[in-house]
Amino acid sequence: MPRPAADLRPAPLAAEPMLPRAFRVAARRRETHDVFTLELEPADAPGEAFAFEPGQFNMLYVLGAGEVPISISGDPTRPGRLMHTVRAVGGVTRLLEGLKKGDSLGVRGPYGAPWPVLDAEGRDVVVVAGGIGLAPLRPLICQVLARRDRFGRVSIVFGTRSPADILLAKDLERWRSKFDVDVLLTVDHAPPGWRGHVGVVTALLPRAAFDPANARAFVCGPEVMMRFTVQELAHRGLPAASVHVTMERNMKCAIGLCGHCQYGPEFVCKDGPVFRFDRIERIFGVREL
Amino acid sequence: MSKHASPTLPAPVLWTRGDMDRFFETLRKEGYQPVGPTLRDGAIVYDTLSSTRDLPVGWGDEQEPGAYRLRKRGDEALFGYVVGPQSWKQYLFPPRRKLWSADRAAGGLEFKPSAEAPPKYAFIGVRGCELHALQVQDKAFLEGPYADPYYRAVREGSLVVAVNCGTSAATCFCASMGTGPKVERGFDLALTELLDGGQRFVVEAGSARGAKFVDELSPQAAAPEDLAEAARVVERTAATLRRKVEPGGLRELLARNLEHPRWDEVASRCQTCANCTLVCPTCFCSTVEDVSDLTGEHAERWRRWDSCFTFDHSYLHGGAVRASAMSRYRQWLTHKFGTWHDQFGVSGCVGCGRCISWCPVGIDVTEELAAIRANDLGKDGEHAHP
Incomplete structure (x- = not known):
């Protein structure tokens, strides 16, 4: 069945919210035998400061390997390079551990509810x-x-x-x-x-x-x-x-769409990760929730 | 879907089977791709339709917990069955979709979003429960802090042609969930198939977009007796519904029964196969797959359907949070009927009964909810500790 011409003019899609931005490793240092800190800057704007609030996280992407949610460890009162302190525990975090100065990775964020300082x-x-x-x-x-x-x-x-x-x-x-x-x-x-x-x-x-x-x-x-x-x-x-x-739960999208981070009625990615304890007290002790 | 229903919508008209065929031609002329029920592999599934002949003409279905069978009705009805294993979500939220690709380039990584835009669909034969399922998924995909651009493009570009159910399955419980069998709102056109006294269709426009087709196709207004017969079709169907859920207070009931022994009991039957979540028209969980080519210079990120019944769904370093079948069944049922209210202000269940028919061991959500309500631990606890 030939498609009429009108069918060939679909509306363009709005911007993909899960599209990462290219960053580079500006500095890296070892904290312990399995913990390291990365300082990152946008590949297309090296001096650009990364604005965030304490407690928020980013999704870090290693080409072809996948994405992981990692909290931001920088100093929000001194805007500058994006800083992540990571423990190498899984496939993607071990690859992050192997990144050297100048290497590329993808970043999207910041996401999540902050500490109410x-x-x-x-x-x-x-x-x-x-x-x-x-x-x-x-x-x-x-x-x-x-x-x-x-x-x-x-x-x-x-x-x-x-x-x-x-x-x-x-x-x-x-x-x-x-x-x-x-x-x-x-x-x-x-x-x-x-x-x-x-x-x-x-x-x-x-x-x-x-x-x-x-x-x-x-x-x-x-x-x-x-x-x-x-x-x-x-x-x-x-x-x-x-x-x-x-709270920490499995996370795929970090933007409330994938369903993975559900914790009772909460989505850890957008309602958390920081929770006032009385909000989750009722479910906190329930096993396997 | 059109959100702006005009106050001057045309009066309902009467279409013949021939008008229905002309309707399909008009849809294609207007650039729509008609999709709807058709026979395949012994079931009624949703696929592209070229004319009314692609519909399951004269077929009906029989459904029971864990059972689905087609049967000949002995007439030429176009819509003489209820819902099958698929739902419209496969068009709005495709089972597998590329989100973006990434290439290693001189300046670092280059990310390109997937440019593939959806066709303009005409959804033919959307039932009352399914209209509500679309509205439930709208809340998940469109109304949060971030919207799904592909879902939005399909939703805004599609024409929704609803059908009032002239029959029900033993697994249906739409009336108790307040979603059917009559279609109330959220459609561009609504059809009621009349079979007594000759096959004909009462057609009602629900939006300006739908009204255009009514004006173009048939000037023949539906007679008062046709409208009365159309009303009786839905009333008769409603009267045949056997299953129900008592919806009042489900959110609170489930929240205070997270440690109920019934979870272990149902988990002893549950195969954690994920069928219920895949056939469910509102389940929206997805995961992502990262693939790369042999050079390692090109990678893609794909999104595909996921289910809270899989072990990996709750994986954290060290293992799955929901390791037991008990915890996974509890997640599905408490989310669908309970915490969905907290998250989206509505129930996640529309009473279509798919999860009952397609459960390989015939687990019936209406029975599980009734069992928990009949032995409400939270209430007992309140009595014990006032």
């Missing part, structure tokens, strides 16, 4: 990170410290597996050297010679000073770590509405 102004701030969970919290910490006078007491509680797994070590050192920030560090296990704390992150929480009636907690780490952290914070009197956590 402004909401914490005038209050004590408790940051609790587990492992690579420190990376999405780094922009928040940078923003709080850039306007330090606007906040009450600030505690950063960081737990990781071993001393060899301490990422962003220079940052931690810098934050620890400040008199108005309390940095509490613990490892799950340590070789002889480690003089720091050994134990789970919740064991350090009692040392974080905050007024439960006027504080905000920001928590990122494995689900089990967040579960015990939230319990401990509640035990200290901090209500669920004063706690923010980040």
Whole structure:
């Protein structure tokens, strides 16, 4: 059946929302044996700053291999190169690990709901990170410290597996050297010679000073770590509405269309990844949801 | 689809079978590709139609949980069956579509979006439940922060020709979901096939785009007795519906029964085959496939249908979040009837019954929901801890 001429004039499609933009690796550095940081700039506009809010993420694409959602770890108060701190755990992240200065990759974003930093102004701030969970919290910490006078007491509680797994070590050192920030560090296990704390992150929480009636907690780490952290914070009197956590689910599109990141009624990509805890408290403990 | 229904739509007209054939010719002249029900492989599927002869003339269907059979009706009815294994989503949200390609070039990676634009379809024979399914998918694909450009192009370019159901299957439960059998809105043209007293079609325009065809094709207004007969066709069909879902409070019911023992019971029967999600006219999950050529310099990203019943759907480093069949069945049912309301303000189910017929073990969502409602753990819990 021959098609009439009118059939050959379909309307052009609107812009494809899942189309990445070409970026290049401007710098890379190793954080630990399996964690690395990439600094990226647009291939067609090397000096262009990447605007984002703390807690947001990008989809990073390696040619032919696939895309992964990775949170942004840069300092939002000093706009510049896009920064991602990544743990090599899967096919695409291992390929990202192998990228060298000048190599190309695709980037789209930023996506997702940010940490509500402004909401914490005038209050004590408790940051609790587990492992690579420190990376999405780094922009928040940078923003709080850039306007330090606007906040009450600030505690950063960081737990990781071993001393060899301490990422962003220079940052931690810098934050620890400040008199108005309390940095509490613990490892799950340590070789002889480690003089720091050994134990789970919740064991350090009692040392974080905050007024439960006027504080905000920001928590990122494995689900089990967040579960015990939230319990401990509640035990200290901090209500669920004063706690923010980040959730992680499989993600293909990052723009609310593919259905993969559903977590009960929530789409982690657009309703999260940062959630005020009382919003998800009812489903947080349900297994395999 | 046209969203601007004119207040001066023409009165319903009466078409003969010959008018229906002329309608197909006019559609092609206007640049539409007619697609609709046709017989293939022992089922009624949707494909390109060149005339009314491509429709399943004189065929009907019998459906039960896990069963679908065609049968001869003994008449020349064009629309004497209900819905088969396919739905219109295959045109709006194709099972496989290239999103973009990427090439390694001197200046870095070059990304090119897929330029392939869709034809202008005329969807012939869209049922009440299916009209609602289109509106449900509109919310997922068009009304969020990001819209699907291909879905939008098909939706805006297509003509929707609805049909009032003159028969029902044992698996249908549209009336209880408020989606049928009568088509109410969201169509360009609506047909009711009358068989008593000679085959003829009452045709109603629902939009200016549809009205054009009514004006061009037939000046013969439908007589009051034809309109009355058309109304009786739908009423008779509604009276034959056997299955139902009690829709009230489903969102809350499911939200408070996430740990219900019925999930384990149904999971012991569920094969996690994904049939229900593929035949469902509203399921919208997709995954992406990245392919590259042998040089590694050219790659493409394709989107294809996915299902929450697959293991990989919930994969995170370390394994699947929904590892058990229990959790995957629970995801499907609680999403379709519960959390869909939170996400889109409507139910994700339109009562078409496809998931019941095409389930290889005959799992019936209406039965599963009734079982949970009959033993509402949340309510008991409230009594126990006031």
